[in-house]
Amino acid sequence: MMKPRIQAAEQDPKVRSHNFEEVCLGYKPEEAMEEASRCLHCKNPHCVGACPVGIDIPGFIAAVKDGRFDEAASVIARDSSLPAICGRVCPQETQCEGSCVLGIKGESVAIGKLERFVADYCEQKQCETKAKGKKVAIVGSGPAGLACGGDLAKMGYDVTIFEALHKAGGVLRYGIPEFRLPKDSVLERELGKIRSLGVKIETDVVIGRTLTIDQLFENEGFSAVFIGTGAGLPRFMGIPGENLNGVCSANEFLTRNNLMQAFREDYDTPVRTGGRCIVVGGGNVAMDAARTALRLGAETSIVYRRTEAELPARKEEVHHASQEGIEFRMLTNPVEILGDDKGNVTAVKCIRMELGEPDQSGRRSPVPVPGSEFEIPADTVIMALGTSPNPLITSTTDGLEANRKGCIVASEDGATSRPGVFAGGDAVSGAATVILAMGAGRRAAQAIDNYLKTI
Amino acid sequence: MFEILKKEMLTPSVCRMVVSAPLVARAAKPGQFLIVRPDEKGERIPLTISDFDSEKGTVTIVTQSIGVSSAKINDKAERDCFADVVGPLGLESEFVSFSQERYAAEHYVFLAGGVGTAPVYPQAKWLKEHGAKVDVIIGARSENLLIYTEEMARVCDNLYICTDDGSKGFHGLVTAKLKELVSEGVKFTMVVAIGPMVMMKFASLTAKELGLPITVSLNMLMVDGTGMCGACRVSVGGKIRFACVEGPEFDGYLVDFDEAIRRQKQYAVEEKEAMEKHVCKIGRGR
Structure with a gap:
């Protein structure tokens, strides 16, 4: 008989829909050891291959099982600089946990919850480094920049991260809400670990405006630059x-x-939510916005043009959102936003959709049903339609190639069209996940090390 | 830290501060703005740059106390620090990249209203220093609300003062003064209007009537100021543009001013409530 997965405690949905405290409370040590004992230690562990940074998952789980938590932390630290964050926000169901053999007939090992437990329980493992005497600038303090900067500092480089906003963390700071990623207990702690490696974080510096990439090389003495500026430009629908x-x-x-x-x-x-809030979109950002509006007191619905099966958000987020009382209106697409004579929103005019032929992404594309327009009353409308990279740097840096979508063109290891300039994360790929950005940051750190050895 | 080196009140509610911000001062150009966060719990407030000195590492800001956040800025004293000053943001004025010949051929006229007079100063100064001919028309409700008149007189060829109540200079609006000058035969090549949104709207209508091109500088609501939030979006020629990264200056003919005026008031209710609370807190303190 297969043992069932140990469920981590969560705040009651009725209580948490009125507060911003973290939803999932995480494992206690004995629960973590019990869950770790479910791992089969496959000879060919698929989970490792499915992890964008290739964490030795069976290795750290074996240590957890025996209660050797510090050792588990050391195993994770070899491949990840931000485990407390990844354990919380990675889409595990499509990565490590999605490839777990146990998941074929039952429930996969709760790898994300175990990673989170280890990170919360243990202090960062420090490694000895020898200063290399070369300066590297990182643009953006989000997941890509922190991972890249952390690795370079461990190698002995003098790293400065430049952040445009007044607080570090990028999307971890401005995008992911408190109830999913606590800022003081988790984000600040992880930033503290990065700083303790010797990384300097300069906030209030907008690269492309306050200083240009060229000035970083010519006036500020940097030998290489990593651009991890993410995809922060919001999209709108273009409807009346x-x-x-x-x-x-x-x-x-x-x-x-x-x-x-x-x-x-x-x-x-x-901040304005009014009594009734409509969130347009089906990704993690839509779930975050809806759950935030709900906590601020608004009756909240999510409007999405496909069905629940196509929602791109993590399953856990969709589940949490519906538990908390968010209404999901599927196969619905806004065509116009209506307002009163003062210019305030009163309703969203929508059209019903049905699923047609699969598109390039393999998902069945939604087609409007003629004549099916209807109105949903609303006081506020939040557009969560995805984001694209900010052109601030590409438009102010000569010779830095970007594609038609505004993404910086970079090789697998982050090398751009400008020697010494590397890039990774959403700025290169377009909006994706925290862990993919971290993976790109780490590969770029390796490539920067190789590059700096040649000059 | 961003220390306030000098503070002076220009009118009872308008304050000028010289702030230490070396990186911003080094990079600033006319037409750009910056964002100030007064303290840990304050908002990020976009303000136009009224002057900058790259050698001393200072920027000058002029703020009118209208809401909680602007009041928080003006309540700071000399030697106090702002939590954050970030910039320069937005695009520089188009004329910054003009050729020497182009400057010599230009005759700019600035229409400056209220606190909008302050950001006109670095623009007029730049144009004058580069050989352009520059006239400035400053407007205010009344004489005691006029700012920057002496400073401006030093950086332009002709300075005209207008007051709504006739307490000083021309009795009437800046647009009426512009029409008068044009009818007298002055051949301007470009109009720039900076001031309250409604003033820029009518300045644009007047410029169009006179067949003169016009640039306006839009002070929209913003959160980050780097293109991330879209709060500052404005319709220009039927297209959505972000004032923070594609502006703040736009062709006045193309701006949908009625929408922009409405969007500026998005948080009017919340701001009023906050102001009442703020005043109430001040009352308690005393």
């Missing part, structure tokens, strides 16, 4: 009424709440 008061991008809504702490009484930031 989108500029009405009460319509905003998920980026704006989440930034007001996460970076600017609008949900806290003692901060000055205003």
Whole structure:
């Protein structure tokens, strides 16, 4: 008989829909050891191959099983610099856990929850480094930049990370809400570990405006630059009424709440949800925006043009959102936003959709049903339609090639069209995941090391 | 830290501060703006740059106290520090890249309204230093609300003062003064209007009537100021543009001012509530 997965404790949905505390409470040591004992230690572990940074998963799980938590942390630290974050936000069901043999007939090992437990329980393992006397600049303090900077510092480089906002973390700071990634207990702690490796983080510096990439080389003495500026440019639908008061991008809504702490009484930031909020989109960002609006007191629905099966968000987020009382309106697409004579949103005019032929991505593409328009009353509308890379750097750096979508053109190891300039994460791939960005940052760190040895 | 080196009140509610921000000062060009966060719990507030000195590493900002956040800025004293000053943001004015011949052929006229007078100063100064002919029309409701008149007089060829109540200079709006000058035969090549949104709207209509091109500088609501949030979006020629990265300056003929005016008031209710709370807190303190 296969043992069932040990469930980590969660805050009651009725309670948590009114607070911003973390939803999942994580394992206790004995629970982690019990869950770790479910691992079969496959000879050919598929989970490792499915991890974008190739963590030795059976290795760390074996240590957890025996209660050797520090050793487990050392195993993870060989391949990941931000385990407390990845354990929380990685789409494990399509990566490590999705490839776990146990998942074929039952439930896979809860690899993400175990990783998170180890990271929360143990202090960062430090390694001895010898200073190499060369300076590397990292642009952007999100997952790609932190992973790249952390690795380079471990190799002995003098690393400075430049961040445009007033607090470090990139999407981990402005995008992912407190209830999914606590800022003080998790993000600040991980940033502290990166800083303790000797990495300097300079906030309030917009590369491309305050300083250019060329100035970093010519005036500031850097020998290489890594660009990890993410994909921060919000998309809008281009439908009538989108500029009405009460319509905003998920980026704006989440930034007001996460970076600017609008949900806290003692901060000055205003935020508007009204009584009824509609979130357009089906990804993780849509779930984050909807669950935030709900916690601020709005009756919240998610409008998505395909069906629940196609929702790109992590399963856990969809599950949590519906548990908390978010209404899902599937096969529905906005065609116009309606407002009153003062320019405030009053409703969203939608059309019903049905699934047609599969598109290039293999997903069945939604087709509007003629004449099926209807209105949903709303006070606010949040557009969570995806993001593209910010052109601030490509437009101010000569010889840095970008593609038609605005993504920086870079090789597998991050080399761009400019010698000494590397890039990775969403700035190269377009919007993806935290762990893929970290993987790209780590590969670029290796490539930067190789490059700096040649000059 | 971003220390306030000098503070002076220009009117009872308008304050000028010289702030230490060496990186911003080194990179700043006319037309750009910066973002100030007064303290740990404050908002990120976009402000135009009223002057910059790359050698001293300072920038000058002029703020009118209208909401909690602008009041927080103006409440700071000399030697205090701002939590954050970031910039320069936005694109520099188009004329910054003009050739020597082009400057010599230009005759700019600036329409400056209220605190919008302050960011006109570095633009007029730059153009004058590069050989262009520059006239400035400053407007205010009344004489005691006029700012930057002496500074401006030093960096332009002709300075005209307008007041709504006739307490100083021309009795009427800046647009009326512009029409008068054009009818007297002054051949301007370009109009730039910086001030309240409604003033820029009518300045654009007047410029169009006179057949003169016009640039306006839009002070939209913003959160990050780097293109990330889209709060500052504005319709220009029917297209959505982000004022923070594609502006703040746009062709006045093409801006949908009515929408922009409405979007500026997005948080009017929340701001009013916050202001009442703020005043109430101040009351308690005393």
